[in-house]
Amino acid sequence: MIKNITIGQYVPGESFVHKLDPRIKIILSLVFIVNLFIIDNFSGYILVILLLAIILATGKLSPKFIYKGLKPVLVLLIITAILNIFTVKRGNLLFELGFLKVYDEGLKQAAFMALRLIFLIAGTSILTLTTSPIELTDGIEKLLKPFEKIGVPAHMIAMMMTIALRFIPTLIDETDKIMKAQMARGADFDSGNIIAKAKSLIPLLVPLFISSFRRADELAMAMEARCYKGGDGRTRMKVLKLNYNDLIAVLFFILLIIATILVNKTNLP
Amino acid sequence: MSIKIENLTHIYMPGTPFEKKALDNVNVEIKDGEFVALIGHTGSGKSTFVQHLNGLLKPSSGRIIINDTCITEGKVKLSEIRKKVGLVFQYPEYQLFEETIEKDISFGPHKLGLSEEEVFSRVRRAMDMVGLNYEKYKDKSPFELSGGQKRRVAIAGVVAMEPEVLILDEPTAGLDPKGRDEILQQIKNLHREYGMTIILVSHSMEDVAKLADRILVMHKGKAILDGEPADVFKESELLESVGLAVPQVTYLIKELRKKGFDLSEDIFTIDQAVEALQKILK
Amino acid sequence: MADNMISCENVVFRYESMEGQTEKVAVAGVDLEVKKGEFLVILGHNGSGKSTIAKHMNALLLPSEGKVYVDGMDTLQEDLIWEIRSKAGMVFQNPDNQLVATIVEEDVAFGPENLGVPSDEIRARVDECLKTVNMFEYRKHAPHLLSGGQKQRVAIAGILAMRPDCIILDEPTAMLDPSGRKEVIKTITELNKKAGITIILITHYMEEAVEADRIVVMDEGKVKMEGTPKEVFSKVAEMKDIGLDVPQVTEIAYELKKQGINISTDILTISEMVNALCQLK
Numbered sequence: 164m165i166k167n168i169t170i171g172q173y174v175p176g177e178s179f180v181h182k183l184d185p186r187i188k189i190i191l192s193l194v195f196i197v198n199l200f201i202i203d204n205f206s207g208y209i210l211v212i213l214l215l216a217i218i219l220a221t222g223k224l225s226p227k228f229i230y231k232g233l234k235p236v237l238v239l240l241i242i243t244a245i246l247n248i249f250t251v252k253r254g255n256l257l258f259e260l261g262f263l264k265v266y267d268e269g270l271k272q273a274a275f276m277a278l279r280l281i282f283l284i285a286g287t288s289i290l291t292l293t294t295s296p297i298e299l300t301d302g303i304e305k306l307l308k309p310f311e312k313i314g315v316p317a318h319m320i321a322m323m324m325t326i327a328l329r330f331i332p333t334l335i336d337e338t339d340k341i342m343k344a345q346m347a348r349g350a351d352f353d354s355g356n357i358i359a360k361a362k363s364l365i366p367l368l369v370p371l372f373i374s375s376f377r378r379a380d381e382l383a384m385a386m387e388a389r390c391y392k393g394g395d396g397r398t399r400m401k402v403l404k405l406n407y408n409d410l411i412a413v414l415f416f417i418l419l420i421i422a423t424i425l426v427n428k429t430n431l432p
Numbered sequence: 433m434s435i436k437i438e439n440l441t442h443i444y445m446p447g448t449p450f451e452k453k454a455l456d457n458v459n460v461e462i463k464d465g466e467f468v469a470l471i472g473h474t475g476s477g478k479s480t481f482v483q484h485l486n487g488l489l490k491p492s493s494g495r496i497i498i499n500d501t502c503i504t505e506g507k508v509k510l511s512e513i514r515k516k517v518g519l520v521f522q523y524p525e526y527q528l529f530e531e532t533i534e535k536d537i538s539f540g541p542h543k544l545g546l547s548e549e550e551v552f553s554r555v556r557r558a559m560d561m562v563g564l565n566y567e568k569y570k571d572k573s574p575f576e577l578s579g580g581q582k583r584r585v586a587i588a589g590v591v592a593m594e595p596e597v598l599i600l601d602e603p604t605a606g607l608d609p610k611g612r613d614e615i616l617q618q619i620k621n622l623h624r625e626y627g628m629t630i631i632l633v634s635h636s637m638e639d640v641a642k643l644a645d646r647i648l649v650m651h652k653g654k655a656i657l658d659g660e661p662a663d664v665f666k667e668s669e670l671l672e673s674v675g676l677a678v679p680q681v682t683y684l685i686k687e688l689r690k691k692g693f694d695l696s697e698d699i700f701t702i703d704q705a706v707e708a709l710q711k712i713l714k
Numbered sequence: 715m716a717d718n719m720i721s722c723e724n725v726v727f728r729y730e731s732m733e734g735q736t737e738k739v740a741v742a743g744v745d746l747e748v749k750k751g752e753f754l755v756i757l758g759h760n761g762s763g764k765s766t767i768a769k770h771m772n773a774l775l776l777p778s779e780g781k782v783y784v785d786g787m788d789t790l791q792e793d794l795i796w797e798i799r800s801k802a803g804m805v806f807q808n809p810d811n812q813l814v815a816t817i818v819e820e821d822v823a824f825g826p827e828n829l830g831v832p833s834d835e836i837r838a839r840v841d842e843c844l845k846t847v848n849m850f851e852y853r854k855h856a857p858h859l860l861s862g863g864q865k866q867r868v869a870i871a872g873i874l875a876m877r878p879d880c881i882i883l884d885e886p887t888a889m890l891d892p893s894g895r896k897e898v899i900k901t902i903t904e905l906n907k908k909a910g911i912t913i914i915l916i917t918h919y920m921e922e923a924v925e926a927d928r929i930v931v932m933d934e935g936k937v938k939m940e941g942t943p944k945e946v947f948s949k950v951a952e953m954k955d956i957g958l959d960v961p962q963v964t965e966i967a968y969e970l971k972k973q974g975i976n977i978s979t980d981i982l983t984i985s986e987m988v989n990a991l992c993q994l995k
Contacts, residue, residue, distance in 0.1 A: 296816055297815075297816050297817065297820065325814070325815060325816060326814060328816050329813070329814060329815060329816045329857065329858075332856070332858040333810055333858050336858070340521065340526075341526065341527055343483070343488055343521065344521045344524065344526075344527040345527060345539075346488060346514075347486055347488065347514060347518070347519040347520075347521070347590065348514075348527075348539055348540040348543065348589060348590060348593065349511060349514055349539075349540055349543030349544060349593070350539075350543065351543075365529065366527070366529050366539065369529035370526055370527050370528065370529050373529075373575070374526055377811075378808075378810070378811050381806065381808055381811035381812070382811050382812065382814065384774060384806070385804075385806055385811065385812035385814070386814060386824075387774065387799075388772055388774060388799055388803065388804040388806075389799070389803070389824055389825040389828055389872065389873070389876065390796050390799050390800055390825065390828040390829055390876070391824070391828050392796065392828065396830045397827050397828060397830065398826075398827055398830050398831060398832060398833060398836065399823075399827055399833060399836075400819075400820070400823035400826075400827060400833055400836040400837055400840060401820075401833075402833050473891065473892075473893065474861065474891045474893075474894075578760070578761070579760065580760070605889070606888050606889055607760075608759040608760045608918040608957070609759065609918060609957060609958055609959045610759050610760075610957035611759075611760065635891055635892055636892075638962075675892075675893055676892075677892070679962065680961065680962040680963060680984065681962050681963075681966070683984055684962070684963055684966070684984050684987055684988070687984055687985075687988045688988060688991060691988060691992055693991070693995070702962055702965050702966055702969070705966050706966055706969040706970060706973075709966070709970060709975075709991070710970065710973055710975070712995075713970070713975050713991075713994055713995070714973075714974075714975070
């Protein structure tokens with residue numbers, strides 16, 4: 164039943180953001196991340212919030228998806244914040260508890276770092292929310308293609324990603340089946356210490372590995388029977404084409420970068 | 433050992449858009465030593481049903497009582513249930529993992545906490561029960577064997593736990609006629625010689641016609657027919673309406689009766705048909 | 715030779731020996747001809763060599779001895795392999811392990827994409843082939859959510875999109891339930907009758923063989939019997955010896971004949987049996 168949930172966080176849609184060329188989205192996501200690391204004051208973040216709000220609106224996405232994306236990293240966020248609070252020893256001392264000292268610079272740094280992390284997650288979430296796995300692999304393949312000349316196997320990477328995505332639900336299903344079969348023989352995957360739990364995984368992992376090898380073998384044969392001979396000479400049914408919307412998005416981002424640099428230079432808090 | 437299933441209902445993913453009622457108020461009683469065939473299409477609920485009998489799944493509502501102990505209420509040790517009710521899944525050879533056949537078959541008995549000696553004798557017995565020579569096969573890797581043989585090793589792995597009830601989910605799936613006949617013969621032996629209560633899940637009427645004492649037909653989570661093979665096969669229209677077929681012999685007898693042949697409606701195997709026709713034609 | 719879709723001449727195939735084991739001869743001298751437009755069924759139990767010979771027909775395996783010609787092309791000629799495989803497509807037993815893309819229409823496009831067919835043409839072929847197998851409405855679905863029968867139909871569509879002259883199906887129904895089996899057999903029967911595509915069906919289910927133009931029975935790497943369904947199934951004793959099934963009515967006729975009743979064992983269907991018995995009454 165788990166297989167009914169789509170992989171990643173892709174939410175199908177027809178919005179402006181959904182329809183952008185995946186290559187543009189990937190590049191702009193990278194630009195966004197670099198931009199985050201250029202910013203060194205809170206005012207810069209106001210621009211970021213504005214940008215994210217605009218993207219969410221044009222992408223017809225509800226902020227709750229961003230929240231969902233943040234949940235898994237909540238622990239990391241808290242650890243980052245705490246580390247910063249207690250290790251930064253600049254500025255004015257606010258209070259102390261034994262040998263633990265909290266400075267105002269520490270609080271500021273903690274907030275800054277936490278926000279950076281939040282925006283990072285938000286940005287990449289938007290990428291995966293609005294771009295289907297197929298589009299992502301197509302985009303990555305096209306972007307890496309020029310690097311084939313220096314030995315980057317763009318097509319192979321894309322093919323591997325596609326096959327992995329295709330089989331993840333199937334493997335989840337199979338894992339479930341094997342687990343149930345072994346449980347029917349008395350296997351217990353829940354109890355015991357770390358070592359016991361690790362050992363209990365053998366009756367699960369060995370059959371899974373064996374079947375995966377067999378699966379790979381059969382799939383390779385089926386692909387060869389359909390004349391697969393690597394990336395050379397392959398055409399695609401769906402061709403990626405850039406259009407005006409992509410240009411608008413790129414220009415928009417260029418504006419953002421310029422604005423960020425200007426804001427940085429002004430030494431705002 | 434008897435199993436009583438009362439008002440069993442199971443709903444997958446309740447409250448979500450994927451909600452599905454897999455079992456709908458099923459009431460069945462399985463008596464000690466019976467050979468019950470469970471027939472139904474993919475999606476009829478038969479796999480869901482059998483997974484309740486050894487505690488792998490819990491009902492959304494309803495009760496299951498094994499030998500007067502209700503296993504669905506209160507705290508019941510699942511390991512106790514699994515000692516009594518063994519379940520062999522479809523394509524069980526895919527669960528083999530040990531280096532030798534003996535080690536793989538002994539997995540279950542070990543989990544039962546038995547002594548080494550007891551495990552050893554159970555493995556031997558189990559291999560006998562499925563027709564695998566102990567000395568010849570014990571040290572071989574399970575992966576060296578043919579598909580049908582691997583399947584027998586997997587079945588032995590469950591049989592070695594010496595359950596009172598053995599449930600087999602489509603044990604002939606993917607096998608050729610010879611392999612199918614061999615497995616069914618083994619199952620027949622387990623029933624006759626070792627007295628196990630057998631629940632055989634299948635979608636082949638022809639397979640079960642000769643073996644089952646009783647046939648239970650499921651459709652969309654409900655038990656729609658429950659009785660002896662002869663009685664169940666008479667309902668050919670009902671079976672057809674849910675996408676199942678009766679053995680070819682049954683159709684033949686029906687057509688012959690229409691043409692005025694004096695044949696009993698209870699005929700559904702080749703041997704029965706030959707005997708009856710012989711009498712009429714000679 | 716030009717009339718034959720596939721021609722196997724004295725084919726022998728030996729599996730390479732592993733770690734000191736003796737070589738296994740999977741195919742021990744097979745002569746086989748498949749005519750264009752035929753519906754041929756190769757029957758045999760596991761280990762009879764039927765799957766091995768099937769894989770010779772699209773050059774997935776090359777003969778240790780003998781020759782295999784696909785539409786006149788010798789499979790031993792390396793440079794012809796891709797043309798051979800686009801003429802003779804193959805559908806495999808495991809529905810899951812032949813679907814490679816994340817959505818149905820992308821998988822059907824896989825074959826033509828490999829052949830370098832132009833984008834628009836691929837689109838047209840994909841839509842057409844999905845409609846032929848009645849899976850057009852599932853074109854945007856993910857493969858893992860389909861039933862076995864549906865997956866196999868998608869696989870067939872994927873082969874059709876390569877415009878083959880011949881489709882070889884290696885036990886395509888072995889892992890399916892009865893309704894899935896029906897779907898697949900119906901699809902390939904229609905392809906044979908309406909589109910004239912040569913169909914070679916490898917199976918051990920005799921119900922699937924009764925509609926064939928011709929049946930070849932294999933055992934121990936050799937062709938043991940050959941002929942029309944009537945000719946092959948009426949040899950009940952030989953079939954049972956090999957470990958294969960015959961239709962229940964055929965077996966009944968055979969048993970009755972053994973008892974001295976004058977009935978032909980040429981019977982395959984219920985209506986034939988009813989007619990024969992009525993005449994004897």
